[in-house]
Amino acid sequence: MQARAKGIGTISMTKLCYFCAGVECTLVDLYAKCGSIKDAWRVFNKMPSQDVVIWNVMLGGCAMHGHGKEALKHFEQMCEGVQPDDIIFICPLSVCSHAGLVDEGMCCYASMVTDYMISVKLEHYTCMVNLLSCAGHLREAENMVMAMPCKQHVAAWMVLLDAYRIHGNVEMSNTYAGGGNRHLHENVEWQRKEKRGLEALLLATAVGGKCHKADEHVFHICAFSSKSKDGDGYR
Numbered sequence: 352m353q354a355r356a357k358g359i360g361t362i363s364m365t366k367l368c369y370f371c372a373g374v375e376c377t378l379v380d381l382y383a384k385c386g387s388i389k390d391a392w393r394v395f396n397k398m399p400s401q402d403v404v405i406w407n408v409m410l411g412g413c414a415m416h417g418h419g420k421e422a423l424k425h426f427e428q429m430c431e432g433v434q435p436d437d438i439i440f441i442c443p444l445s446v447c448s449h450a451g452l453v454d455e456g457m458c459c460y461a462s463m464v465t466d467y468m469i470s471v472k473l474e475h476y477t478c479m480v481n482l483l484s485c486a487g488h489l490r491e492a493e494n495m496v497m498a499m500p501c502k503q504h505v506a507a508w509m510v511l512l513d514a515y516r517i518h519g520n521v522e523m524s525n526t527y528a529g530g531g532n533r534h535l536h537e538n539v540e541w542q543r544k545e546k547r548g549l550e551a552l553l554l555a556t557a558v559g560g561k562c563h564k565a566d567e568h569v570f571h572i573c574a575f576s577s578k579s580k581d582g583d584g585y586r
Contacts, residue, residue, distance in 0.1 A: 376405055383412020403429075407439045419446040423455065437469045444478035448485070456482045473504055480507045484514030489523075 375398050382391035395401065395409050406429045413422035426443045429435065440463045447456030460479055463469045476499045483492035492514065496507050515523045 376408070379405060380408050380412075383408055384415070386412075386416045388413060388416060388418060401429075401433065403433050403436050403439055406433060407442065410439065410442045414442055414446050419450050422446050423452075435463075435467060435469075437463075437472055437475070440469065441474050441478065444475060444482070448478045448482040451482075451486060453482060453486045453488070473499065473501065473507075477504070477507050477510070481510045484510050487514075487518055489514055489518060489520065 375394055378394045379391050379398075382388070382394065391409060391412055395405065398405065401409075406425075410422045410426055410429075413419070413425065423443055423446055426435075426439075429439075440459070443459045444456060446452070447459060456479065460475065463475070464471065476495060480492050480495050483489075483495060489511070492511050496504075496511055499507060515521065
């Protein structure tokens with residue numbers, strides 16, 4: 352895939368007399384998704400200007416292929432000359448969440464809200480809940496969930512309840528099975544089973560390090576069933 356991407360990039364850069372913005376963006380996206388980060392940066396740096404959209408593509412590619420710290424560094428660089436939006440903030444928050452960078456994640460979140468006056472979306476809340484939960488800051492994570500506009504967002508609650516169990520607070524996890532939270536608890540348990548079933552199916556279809564095309568159908572089936580169950584799924 353990387354070889355094909357480089358071939359396409361070579362043809363595009365040598366056959367065109369000048370760079371078209373659309374071609375540049377497409378090449379950056381292609382290289383980034385294929386893991387050719389150096390080539391993506393090469394094309395990116397040749398662009399006459401970079402807006403928040405192309406920055407989002409570039410930073411997302413870095414994060415996707417294990418260059419999280421590089422993505423954070425370049426995000427700070429971007430903020431010096433480009434106004435970030437709510438979408439691009441998902442990238443540094445996700446990086447901090449997966450890397451366990453609590454202080455950096457909190458600073459990023461605070462900057463988004465106070466410096467750029469960006470309204471917090473469900474994706475931002477979920478990243479922060481995951482970051483705080485995995486680091487053992489369960490009370491702060493719960494406060495974050497309760498601050499969400501949709502307090503029955505299954506994905507966020509699943510992260511929090513799993514964190515309670517991992518950190519030995521099974522009693523707190525079980526409290527959400529009673530009272531008015533029973534419906535939420537049932538949805539969380541159902542989504543957890545769906546996740547385990549998906550992982551088992553993917554493992555079963557993987558042979559010699561290669562996955563069959565059935566994997567794609569598994570994702571579509573699980574996504575459809577998540578939306579179909581009682582009209583709920585991920586809210």
